[in-house]
Amino acid sequence: MRFVWQFLAVLAAYAAGGAATQAVQDNDWLTLVVGLTSAALIVFVYAWVVRRTERRQALDVAPKGAVAKTGWGTLIGAGMFTAVMVNLLTSGHYEVDGLGSVQNAIGLVGFMAGAAATEEVVYRGVLFRIIEEHIGTYTALLLTGVVFGASHLLNEDATVWGAVAIAVEAGFMLAAAYAATRSLWLTIGVHFGWNFAAAGVFSTVVSGNGDNKGLLDATMSGPELLTGGDFGPEGSVYSVGFGVLLTLVFLWLAHRRGHIVPFGARRAARAAGATVTLPR
Template structure:
């Protein structure tokens, strides 16, 4: 049950234990931000204090970055330590190899994908812009969320692709199973997000397949890391859509109230819509073309 025919601990147990350890360390690293928020935001105002944690973080974006970013850094550290001391692997074997050209293409592809979805929704009247292209609203969130989404892109690809896929590959699992497990675990990890939808979880699993394909095709984490960063950042902090259900702070702001949720994704964000499904599928073709050109 616990070991395979080669007397090795099965990949599933390694992944499960890594997930639990990573979660615990994330909470520990996020704790200082939570304590600071309580100290700074706790005093009652006229006896009518708003206990909404999201509203409190909205009042203190840098504390939010400290809390969420701290937890993300903790997850990255846990992944590296588990890979090094439990799996006996190097960072290169985890996926940090290959050309940084892959990172730049990933950044480009993620940004273009979200921009295409935005333009289609705008042209079809599915969304309403609340500020014009000539009046971008730059705020502290524009910078703080850039830092956060860079950390998220690195952490989630290190764990869900680098750790999960490489651990399973080392145990001789079939490629299709490696893809499925990586994508499903990635989707399930987003299952408690606010305003979650079935289509949203399906699309997150689908983009998990895309990230797995990018990692497998390039033998490197750089391409999925780049795509992941700009997919999130352009969605939430450029065009002002919710990101997997979380509140957006875009330099442009949009309303999806008059649109079809099947296209816009509704309160969950673009990942809950069919246009995201289409662009993710196109991402497979774009990656295939890029990899072929990269080899030449």
């Protein structure tokens, strides 16, 4: 039942934030304010519902170190996407024609912050964390990654390959990042850094959505295997490659820190009359 209550609570916050952001989407400054407010709201609701249903503090969104963790995550996400675009630039598939729109980029900060916080709370904070307790880290990573990728099939220019790419480079990678750090602040930062770099800096399509106009006025052309086609660079083999690499790094860190939950750990503990201590 705690899964149900947590999911319903964050879903309500998601609906409220999404509706508010949609209502002001034509005003970049209002989008900035509403998007950041939506991000704060869903984190607050998550912390509140975890405290109510689990009788403990939600340490993965603890205020201490929040700014630093989010900042490091943003650098990781933005750096990962920049690496993808450097490969496309040097291979002649991405061309910068000049400067784009600073004001649009400001609005995208709010929009992407709200989206990143919402998706991380739903998929990593609630879905991955609770499923992991029952079926272990690796199985939960696989399952929630697939669900995360499949959810992007609802986007405007979605493709099956794009959904698979998102599952691997983002669903698996972000779950591994959460397993390694047990911090939603870091995964929110990674998610935000990736999305904002895509839309707000390089002006590319994000997961098959939008004709984004960010800081750079640029065009992209070439084979879909490299550029991602209408789905955007997230459908590029470069993105998948970097995502796999980062997933392996985070899983290595999770192992090193003792954060991997074995399959059946809870069942074995109950059979032995003990309680399993899960990473927090």
